[in-house]
Amino acid sequence: MTDRRAFLRTSLLALGGAALAGCDSISQSETGTKVLESAEGVTRRMQRLLSPSTALAKEFTEADISAVFKPNGTTMPDTALYQSLMKGGFADYRLAVDGLVERPAQLSLDALKALGTRTQITRHDCVEGWSVIGKWTGTPLAALLDHVAPKPDARFVVFHCFDDMEEDTPYYESIDITEARHPQTLLAWMLNDAVLPVANGAPLRLRVERQLGYKHAKYLRRIELVSTFDGIGDGNGGYWEDNGYEWYAGI
Ligand SMILES: Nc1nc2c(c(=O)[nH]1)N[C@H]1C(S)=C(S)[C@@H](COP(=O)(O)O)O[C@H]1N2
Numbered sequence: 001m002t003d004r005r006a007f008l009r010t011s012l013l014a015l016g017g018a019a020l021a022g023c024d025s026i027s028q029s030e031t032g033t034k035v036l037e038s039a040e041g042v043t044r045r046m047q048r049l050l051s052p053s054t055a056l057a058k059e060f061t062e063a064d065i066s067a068v069f070k071p072n073g074t075t076m077p078d079t080a081l082y083q084s085l086m087k088g089g090f091a092d093y094r095l096a097v098d099g100l101v102e103r104p105a106q107l108s109l110d111a112l113k114a115l116g117t118r119t120q121i122t123r124h125d126c127v128e129g130w131s132v133i134g135k136w137t138g139t140p141l142a143a144l145l146d147h148v149a150p151k152p153d154a155r156f157v158v159f160h161c162f163d164d165m166e167e168d169t170p171y172y173e174s175i176d177i178t179e180a181r182h183p184q185t186l187l188a189w190m191l192n193d194a195v196l197p198v199a200n201g202a203p204l205r206l207r208v209e210r211q212l213g214y215k216h217a218k219y220l221r222r223i224e225l226v227s228t229f230d231g232i233g234d235g236n237g238g239y240w241e242d243n244g245y246e247w248y249a250g251i
């Protein structure tokens, strides 16, 4: 066995032990949340060790595409700003990109498309237990990051959406820079060769193919690079995370 393999094996064993210890103490611990958080961190690191950060989610063929891509969550944002942009066919839409970046930007859809395009047929898995297969076309998020140049202390990419889940509580989500630079992570504007329908997140939504449906923020309004989630929502990295869901929703 090479030194590297021996090292990996020892690390995996150590992580496995830590994960088991984590499960054990969840049932006993009175500070269950903290323990759960660290167990989740272990799962994420395990997954990254077992499958490298470049591993692709499975891609399908045209024949596999579902007849209907079931819309879920918000299907028609009712905020005044979104409604007026929608009535103008999103001609006045601009995606704001700011936070810890060297070159903040306000991009029209055409300017975004000019940064690059990728098409992929993937399976969407909702935490509720259903799946659909769809064909997505969009700009790799990596190309947008290259365009705005994240500062060295940028660790997470936060997606702010147009739709309110409760009064003045917009949907939001976040991923880390590694996931953001994954080749299948897209800002998508087309579904099944047609302009992205409003129900599925028009004019622009995230695809982050190795994670569950709630991570795929629809109705993107603003992308913010940050070093922590302090001051964003309740500080857990997403609307559903603020309501108890896991931040890392690996499939
Ligand atoms: N802005 C926003 N993004 C969202 C949601 C939402 O309600 N609002 N719902 C999430 C959930 S739970 C799922 S399963 C997917 C559904 O995407 P679809 O409507 O294209 O099926 O969007 C995710 N992104």
Ligand SMILES: [Mo]
Residues within 6 Å of the ligand: 072, 125, 126, 127, 128, 213, 214
């Ligand atoms: Mo979902």
